Amino acid sequence: MVISDTQSGLAMAIAVAMTESALFPPVVPLVSRNRYFTRKKLLKKLEANGNGARINALLDSMRASSPTRRPTDTEDHNSWILHHPSALNMFEEIMRASKGKQIVVFLDYDGTLSPIVEDPDRAFITTEMREAVRDVAKLFPTAIVSGRCRAKVYNFVRLSELYYAGSHGMDIKGPAKGHTHRKGNQTVLCQPAREFLPMIDEVYKALMENVKYIPGAKVENNKFCLSVHYRCVEEKKWGELGDQVKLVIKDYPQLRLTQGRKVLEIRPTIKWDKGNALEFLLESLGYAESDDVLPVYIGDDRTDEDAFRVLRERGQGLGILVSKTPKETNASYSLQEPSEASYAVPQTFGGVEEAVRTKALE
Numbered sequence: 111m112v113i114s115d116t117q118s119g120l121a122m123a124i125a126v127a128m129t130e131s132a133l134f135p136p137v138v139p140l141v142s143r144n145r146y147f148t149r150k151k152l153l154k155k156l157e158a159n160g161n162g163a164r165i166n167a168l169l170d171s172m173r174a175s176s177p178t179r180r181p182t183d184t185e186d187h188n189s190w191i192l193h194h195p196s197a198l199n200m201f202e203e204i205m206r207a208s209k210g211k212q213i214v215v216f217l218d219y220d221g222t223l224s225p226i227v228e229d230p231d232r233a234f235i236t237t238e239m240r241e242a243v244r245d246v247a248k249l250f251p252t253a254i255v256s257g258r259c260r261a262k263v264y265n266f267v268r269l270s271e272l273y274y275a276g277s278h279g280m281d282i283k284g285p286a287k288g289h290t291h292r293k294g295n296q297t298v299l300c301q302p303a304r305e306f307l308p309m310i311d312e313v314y315k316a317l318m319e320n321v322k323y324i325p326g327a328k329v330e331n332n333k334f335c336l337s338v339h340y341r342c343v344e345e346k347k348w349g350e351l352g353d354q355v356k357l358v359i360k361d362y363p364q365l366r367l368t369q370g371r372k373v374l375e376i377r378p379t380i381k382w383d384k385g386n387a388l389e390f391l392l393e394s395l396g397y398a399e400s401d402d403v404l405p406v407y408i409g410d411d412r413t414d415e416d417a418f419r420v421l422r423e424r425g426q427g428l429g430i431l432v433s434k435t436p437k438e439t440n441a442s443y444s445l446q447e448p449s450e451a452s453y454a455v456p457q458t459f460g461g462v463e464e465a466v467r468t469k470a471l472e
């Protein structure tokens with residue numbers, strides 16, 4: 111069997127997830143922690159102050175969350191990678207860790223399965239990556255967990271055998287009939303923020319109106335949440351953009367503002383995030399309290415931290431952060447970027463299949 115680099119890379123990451131001794135190495139202080147905490151504090155302050163927070167805090171936070179503004183210190187990076195080793199170098203430990211466990215795979219979309227690009231509507235998954243995900247889903251229950259609207263992420267991925275959790279987990283749907291890994295045949299569906307739909311639509315329209323004068327700004331309707339993109343906005347206009355967003359949402363205390371990669375996100379205040387989505391899916395699959403499950407979550411953004419944290423709290427499974435720069439994270443392992451797949455070794459799929467076979471023989 112000829113295996114492409116992308117397939118082996120993704121599978122390698124999954125395979126690494128099966129490593130036992132790899133689970134949750136201790137969290138250690140980072141050289142780059144201060145900078146990270148400054149950014150975190152800024153956002154916390156912003157969130158704590160609600161919609162009336164000082165606009166400077168938002169602007170500072172937008173600036174601080176743009177890693178391209180500062181080249182990564184080699185020392186910082188080396189220290190970080192020591193504690194979050196590359197998921198690609200851990201193949202040896204696969205078999206041992208996977209023994210007797212059901213692996214469940216969770217994949218973020220943007221920045222994980224697709225590279226970050228300027229136009230959010232053109233963040234396509236490659237054919238190779240789609241094939242890799244398809245292959246992984248043949249072996250394990252597999253879910254895509256994204257900030258995007260579920261329908262949009264489905265249109266990119268187009269694999270009906272997967273679980274999809276859109277709107278940061280607020281819109282979950284199971285695979286098409288005939289593909290389910292669950293016992294029983296009920297459709298999995300979870301939409302905990304339904305009542306917010308009219309409000310989100312209203313705010314979407316207001317945001318479109320308010321930011322249309324800012325060149326490069328883009329508002330994306332993710333159904334149960336909204337994204338205001340500033341990747342293509344000149345930095346000197348970021349303050350104005352933040353101003354406009356805060357102006358709109360100040361009348362909606364039921365909505366909160368969070369941040370992603372050059373994006374401001376507006377979402378309901380309900381306590382539901384990617385971590386809850388992960389737990390919901392594990393429960394739907396029948397693994398709520400099980401010790402025999404190994405959830406693997408691969409993601410790149412701060413919203414993925416909610417899922418990494420759940421894994422850490424469960425003391426089960428493995429988080430892999432896709433990031434080129436050191437970041438404070440609850441993930442145990444790292445990958446540099448989606449295309450790092452090309453560093454992987456071809457025998458990985460063999461390893462995954464072997465692990466599955468071992469399990470089947472037990």
Ligand SMILES: O=P(O)(O)OC[C@H]1O[C@H](O[C@H]2O[C@H](CO)[C@@H](O)[C@H](O)[C@H]2O)[C@H](O)[C@@H](O)[C@@H]1O
Nearest residue numbers: 219220226227228230233256257337341371373
């Ligand atoms: O949870 P995810 O699947 O990672 O989605 C998070 C956001 O991803 C998208 O925005 C990001 O990717 C864009 C395309 O590469 C990029 O232009 C943007 O700057 C990034 O923030 C998506 O467009 C958002 O709606 C998602 O919330």
